[in-house]
Amino acid sequence: MPDIRSIEPLRRRSCSIIDIGTADDFISRAYDIFYTLVILVNLAVTIAYTFDGAEARCGGLLLDIEAATVAFFAADCALRIWTAKFRGPGTKEWRAVCKYVFSFSGIVDLLSFLPYYLPVFFPSGAVAFRMFRVVRIFRLFRINAYYDSLNVITQVLASKAQQLLSSVFIILVLMIASSLCMYSLEHDAQPEVFSNAFSGIWWSVSTLLTVGYGDIYPITTMGKIFSIFITFLGVGMVAIPTGIISAGFVDQYSRIKRISEYSAESDVRFIRIHLTHRDRWSGTAIRDLGLPEGVVVAAIQRKQEILVPRGDVVLAPGDNLVLGAESYAEDERIQLKEIVLQKHHPWNGCAIRDLDISRQTVIVMIRRRGRMLIPRGSLVLLEGDQVILYSQSHLPHGQDISI
Numbered sequence: 450m451p452d453i454r455s456i457e458p459l460r461r462r463s464c465s466i467i468d469i470g471t472a473d474d475f476i477s478r479a480y481d482i483f484y485t486l487v488i489l490v491n492l493a494v495t496i497a498y499t500f501d502g503a504e505a506r507c508g509g510l511l512l513d514i515e516a517a518t519v520a521f522f523a524a525d526c527a528l529r530i531w532t533a534k535f536r537g538p539g540t541k542e543w544r545a546v547c548k549y550v551f552s553f554s555g556i557v558d559l560l561s562f563l564p565y566y567l568p569v570f571f572p573s574g575a576v577a578f579r580m581f582r583v584v585r586i587f588r589l590f591r592i593n594a595y596y597d598s599l600n601v602i603t604q605v606l607a608s609k610a611q612q613l614l615s616s617v618f619i620i621l622v623l624m625i626a627s628s629l630c631m632y633s634l635e636h637d638a639q640p641e642v643f644s645n646a647f648s649g650i651w652w653s654v655s656t657l658l659t660v661g662y663g664d665i666y667p668i669t670t671m672g673k674i675f676s677i678f679i680t681f682l683g684v685g686m687v688a689i690p691t692g693i694i695s696a697g698f699v700d701q702y703s704r705i706k707r708i709s710e711y712s713a714e715s716d717v718r719f720i721r722i723h724l725t726h727r728d729r730w731s732g733t734a735i736r737d738l739g740l741p742e743g744v745v746v747a748a749i750q751r752k753q754e755i756l757v758p759r760g761d762v763v764l765a766p767g768d769n770l771v772l773g774a775e776s777y778a779e780d781e782r783i784q785l786k787e788i789v790l791q792k793h794h795p796w797n798g799c800a801i802r803d804l805d806i807s808r809q810t811v812i813v814m815i816r817r818r819g820r821m822l823i824p825r826g827s828l829v830l831l832e833g834d835q836v837i838l839y840s841q842s843h844l845p846h847g848q849d850i851s852i
Contacts, residue, residue, distance in 0.1 A: 464532035657683035736760035802826035
């Protein structure tokens, strides 16, 4: 029986492939493109199969394509269940699986292939199961996660949800009020047309939404006058949601432009930190690092992978962290001193805790053969070390460094 730990790297790599890939991961990006094409092909086959001519000419080919695409959906769902625990680090595997299966994406994934195979086991319910195949169209929502341009639509609708609900509520109130008024005006003149309040609602819908089917209309003078008023009012009411959505798109693209301009003009600096098993950050989730305000984890390099620094990502020994922060840009410059230890320098061969230096002097870092060392008290200085320190005292042979 193979060791479970031996397949963990394969599961982790499979998770990175089936999830949304980055530009650097060619295999993952290729899978995303292939996944999108399979969804579109499956929907095209489903639509083509409704035409009698297509079914008669190439019905067998359509069935084969449908079988292949549905099998791909089943394999994709199985892979997502198999790698579910890597989408929720720190949670038990069965919880991660349940979270995926009962999510909107998981339910859509299951209903994309289960109705195709269930008639094999339950032939009597074949007609009912076939109705559930229309759920495959919801797989198009996955494409929304792959392209930022489509994500803008979701972000606009989410940000303007309250305004849209308010405008829809106003339209509903106006619709009910106008339908009752028109029923009162037209019921006596044409009782077979405006027979109840629902007839007035159908008229108000076709009028307010400027559809105008013409199957129901007023014939009395007051009814016509009222209808003209409602028609003009309907044009304005329908324009409210349109204006809200348009304003949302303008705000969203303006925000994206401001962010891009800020990122191009702001002076941001990045540093790289390599974690070892001795570091306290190893085994800690990003949300628990306690970083000061203004410092962010920009990226995490783990072996050959670049991880998105979400809050639930747990850091591991060997990770390379890229931290970003705004650069120091005050008017008063902080002056540091740099001393290169020569052979006969009194600090050569001494531990930092044993140095005879002023309390106004602080060693910031030590550069040794291209490596940056943290100035712990037990660290012994060697010949050739570059000692960078802050001091208000005069130091011989010290060179000023401006930050």
